[in-house]
Every structure is written in C-alpha cells, then in structure tokens.
Amino acid sequence: MDVFGSFALLLAFVCAVYAFVGGIAAIVTRHPLLVKSTRQAGMATCCLIFFATFSLEYLFFTDNFSIAYVVSHSNRDLSSFYKIAALWSGMEGSLLFWSFLLAIYVLSVLVTYRNKNGELMPYVGVVMAGVQIFFLTLNNFVESPFKALAVPAADGVMNFVARADGNGLNPLLQYPEMVIHPPNLYSGYTGFTIPFAFALGALLARYPGEKWIHLTRKWTMIAWMFQSLGIMLGAHWAYAVLGWGGYWGWDPVENASLLPWLTGTAFLHSVMMQEKRGMMKVWNVWLVFCTFLLCILGTFLTRSGVVSSVHAFARSQTSSWFVGFMGVILLVCFGAYLKNRDYLKSENQLDSVISRESSFLFNNLLFVVACVAVLSGTLFPVFSEWFTGDRISVGAPYFNRVNIPIGLLILFLTGVGPLLAWRKTSTESLKRNFGWPLAIGIASGTIAFGFGFREYFSLVCLILCAFVATTILLEFYRGSKVIRARSGASFAASAIDLTMRNTRRYGGYVVHMGMVFVFIGLAGAAFNRNVQKDMQVGQTMQIGPYTMVMQGMDTKPERNYTGQRMLVEVLRDNKPLMMLYPEKRHFETTEETGTMVAIYSTLKEDLYVVYAGTSPDTQLPVLHAYLNPLVKWIWFGGVTVVFGTLVALLPNRRSVLVLAGAPQPATQPLPHAVPSSAALREGHD
C-alpha cells in the first residue's frame, strides 16, 4: 500500500505539472481540446491525491510499522478514532493532508465550473495547479510520508526494518477536539487558495471585477467559516487540554491562524464596496493575495516552529521551500498587478465621512492594522535577529495593548456600519437608527458601573455589546414588523421569512451577533481568578461561591494509558453541587503525561479545575482552580458565527409576498408600503 500511495503521489505530481504547463499552452492557443484535457488533468491530480491519502490511512489502520511515519505517530493500542487524526499529527502527514483538502476544493471548482466562465477558468486552473505543484513537490521529494523505516546497521549501511509496535500518538493530541480542529483550520488555510486563484486568474485575464467577486463570494465564505471554526476549536482545545486556564496565549501558532482570518474578514467586507460602488478594486485584489500568502505563512509557522524555537532561522529544507514559494507568489502577484493595474481603476470616490463606504474603509484599516501588529509581534524574534543580532520576543502585553482597542473599535463599527447609508447618511436617519441602541448601551454601562464594575476595557466592551446587539435586534424587529403586518404570521415566522429573503444581509447580522457573544466572553477575562493549594484528603479550598473538598485519589488503567484522578467534591454556597475529576494520564508507550481538566461551565462562569502535579514540598497533590467568568459565551458565539455564515451561504428566496401582491395592488391596499421600509430596501446588504 505504501508503494501504491507513493506512486499515486508521483503520478499526481505529473498530472499537476501537465495541468499547469498545458493550461498555459491552452490560454495561449485557445485550443478547446487542450483546455478540456488540462481541466481533466487537474481532476485526475485531485483523485490521485485522494488515493495517496487513503493509502496512508490504510497503513495506519493495518498497523504497518515498517513505515517511518506510522511508527512515529501510532501504536497498536491507539483507538481507530485517533488513527484518523494520526494522519496530520506530523510534518509529512500534515502536508499530505494540505494537498488532500486542497484537492477537494480544486475538484469542486473544476466540476462546478466545467461548462461555465470559459474565458476565466483556464487561468484559474493554472493558478490552482501551480499551488498543487508546490505541495506535491513537498509530498514527493522533500517530506514523503511513505518512507520505509530504516536504521543504520553496525557497518553504517541503512537497513529496512519493521517494528512490532509504534511510538504512539502525542498525548496532547489524544483528545476528541484534536481530531476535528486541524481539519477545520486546514480547510480554512487551503480554502483561501480558491479566491486567490480567481483573483489572480481574473487579473491576468482582465476579467470583469464584479464577476470574479461574485463567483468567489461563496468560496471565500466557506473558507472563512472553516477558519473561524478552526480558530474556535483550537482555542477550546487549548482551554480544555493544556490546563493553564486560558484559551488564547498569543502563541505563534495561534497567531498564524488568526492572520489570514483578519485579512479574510476585511476582504469579505470590502468586496461589498466593489460590488455596490466599484471602489477599492486594487485593495481587494491585494487583500486576497495577502490572505493567501498568510495562509501559506501560517502553514509554514505551524509546521516549522521557526518562531517558537530558540534556535536560528530556517534550518530545515522545508523552511527554504516555503520561503521560496512565498517569494514566487509575491513576484507573480506583483508582476500581474503591474501589468494589468489599469484594469483595476476605481469608478467612484468617497463622498462623506459618515457613510457606509467610510465605515468599510475604517473597518478594513482596523483589520489590516491588527494583522500587521500581530504579524510583526509574531515574527519579531526573526526580524530582531536579522537587524540587531539579538533575538527578542514580545509577549501578551504587546498584543493585548494593540488588539484590545482595535477589537473594540471594530465592535463599534459592527453596530454602526450596516445602518449607515451609502454615499451620505442624514442626521435624521442617524437618530432613528441609533437612538435606542445608544440609550440601551449607556444604560447597561451605568448599571454595570453602579454594581462596581471598574475594569475599563470590559466596561466599554459591555456598553458596545449592548449597543451592537440592540442595533441588530432592531433591524430584525423592523423588518419582521413589516412582513408581519402584511402576512399576519408570528414574529418568529416573519423573522425567518425576512432572513430568507436576503440571506446575505441577515446571515451577516447573525454573524455579527455571534461576534457580540464572543466579545462578551472576552470581556469576562478581566475578572479571571485562580487559587492553588496542596490538598490532603478532607481539606477544602475556596474560590468565589465554590468550595472544593478533596475526597481522595483513584487510579484507572485504560487501554492506552493509566489515569490518576483527584476526586473533588464541589459545593456551591455550602450545598453539594457535583463531583469533579481532574486527571493526569500516563501513557505507557511514550512515558509521557497528559492533563485532563475538569470544568463546570455555566453562562455566568466556568469553574476550571486542574490536577497540577505533586508539590515538591509536601508531596501532596496540588489542586489549581480557576474561576473564569463568561467563557461559555465565546463558544456559544463561535457556534452562532458558523450558523450565520451557513445562513448567508443559502440562496435568497425571492420575495414571494411582493410578487404575489403585485398584480392586484388596488384590491389589497397595503398600509405599510414596502418601499418606505428601510429594512426591505433593495441593495441594502
């Protein structure tokens, strides 16, 4: 099966090269048969990558310990669930997995548009094949996952050997979320290849701007959704497994996943400027280019450990490949831009500071500044070493100081932007749209202040959350009211009807609402508390309203590890509430230990309990408890964001009411005429 897999990969490489070279020839000659054959070569590449990936999985499932990669990442006792995850637990497998996910996207694009957009698709196909060639080069010639296990014999000659059992999977990865987190994040990373291919293809082909923007909208949103979900799952995994009480540590790998998300989010907003007003064309093209570059950079940072490692830059061969590839992309993008920049001329100018355009402009500015700040902070050790010779890193205070104000400003724009009119907004409409939200925001701030809320940023965040949530709810309320007045349906049904008529707009509001929930959760972090104590049986520890009583220890042997648990009884206001079992797992095959956090989660706060090891002084188990307010809102917000994106991906249902009512306007006079409603106005999304 390893031979089959590596041949499939090699053949995939050949097909991709053909799709690339043949594609260029097809663009030059415009020969229809050549166009067709390169497209089919592209499809064949994808299928071959699928074969290779499945054969690597097969090797895992059949416990084939003659393959180096299987030996390093699996063992016989590993459950099948984690054998799937073992595929992407190392460098070689992750890169193959990248190719695999990219192949799914590429195949979908090639099949979806096989008979459409004839002028553009050959260009798109060439760009996609180019990206595939890079990853297939790594898969085949640099980091092959199918290498047989070989050890040097006494005479120095390498001998192939098969082991009886493997080294096992890293305990940190033996957690259900670790099985779904990387596929999501990688689907985000790879997914941005598609908008990139369309943007670059359209620029090269001088294809009309609105058209490629329209074509890529769906693909960008899918990639963005996976990226968001991947970041969320990563944060949740860090929270539930690493046991340090937080979910985001501004770690280089976390930052790497955030960077393309920031530019991708900026792009999702700024495309509307191009669609509605024909503005920001250059900006949009470069946002897509940068997003894709940041995806490659993210993959590179995740895999190479360039930043987190304390050693000098770029030791491994793979690093040089990645840096080279990013250089090539940048050159190609720049060349294409210089050659065809006249085609990206803006059709309109900014009219007013208080307008939709300017809110988008500032939204984009903030996202990009956040991205630059996070990027420079992440790469600071690398650059400081280049320029000064000293390797200097920056930590959480740097990232927080810059990104908290940016986050709050963006949150503010989330509320304001969608309600400003294009071109220029009148004072009257400002009053109508923002009167209530402002009042409710300020009222909730005052109440919180009255209750002794003194964390400045959290207070601002709370006011803004109330403000933004009110603007969104008002939008739904106003729109639903109009529909309800005419259809007589319930408010809920009207709201659903309203959403289905303009999924993009109302799905977008749902996403915004999700972000409000996330911000509520983030604001809670200012009030985190934690205590730690060596616990004898019967001893208690207090945090907030909770009392923890140490009841004892137990040991439970499992198939792949032995778990040692603290039995902790939790009382709330001195009434028994529940038992928590923070655990340490000892993995026999690897001599490694993993931590399992026990969490009691409510909307108000999380009680987060860790068995933190044995105290050096007393030899007693140490219990570390954290009280983290509002954390659950973050996960809830993440789910809402994904749900909103799915809604926005649905096709619009045409407004049935208007169509049905239109032929007989005289017999059914409508007291609330549709056009007067801001909510149903066309082109308002």
Next chain:
Amino acid sequence: MKKQAKFGIGIGVIIGALGFLAWLGYGESKTYYHTIAELQTLKASARTQRMRVAGTVTAGSIRRLSGRVDFVLEGEGKTLPVSYIGSDPLPDTFVDKSQALVEGRPGPEGRFVAEHVQAKCASKYEAAPGGGDGAAASSTQRSSM
C-alpha cells in the same frame, strides 16, 4: 476641509495611537533569547534584562528543595545552574534530559533565576498541528488575555 484630508487625519490618528500602544506593550514584554554560551559573555548592563535560555536538563541534576527547584541546563558544551522559584508545579514534561526553556533573569554567582519553565521531551514527537511547539511543550504558566 477637503474630504481626503479628513480621512487622512482620521487614519493618521488611529495608526499613531495604536503605534504608541504597540511601543508601550513592546517595552513591557520584550524578552531576549540567549544561548548558555552567550550568557557568560554578556555585558553587565545586558544581564539585568529579562531573558529566555534554552538547554537540555542534565540527567540527575534536578533537586527539589523547599520553595525552589534547582537543576542544571547544558548546551553547546557549557552548563548553567538554574533555580526555579515560580509557584506553579513544574510541567509533566520536565524530566532528566528534556529540552527546557527557562525565563527569568541571571542571578548572583552565575545562577539563573527562572520564573517560568517550559519543557519538551527530547524529539520523541514533532510539534502538534494547530498546537505547534508552544502547545506540545508544557509550561508552568502562560500569559493570556
């Protein structure tokens, strides 16, 4: 005032303010990386900086004393005695011959005083995807937001 000027001022104020905050945050959190060999050649002024030093834990050197843990790091043929004075228990991965990253300041008599320790088992695993080196290593504490 011209529209472009208004936008220019707005953008300038935002970027200026954020740049200032970035500079503040940089000053608060910058940490130098040094190798064990470099540490011995640092000038007196540089020895007061907050820094990170990486090395391999010398087998059998870990001594758990009351209030602190002493151990020796080695790398590039040099050794560095370290006292860990942090309050958190040491990570599970901190054992003999593990790769450790200590963060703190050089103390008197050539002893490094560490407030945080990260440790990673010697090359048995590669870094986790999405978790990376930072995640695959466990540490005594990580700063968060």
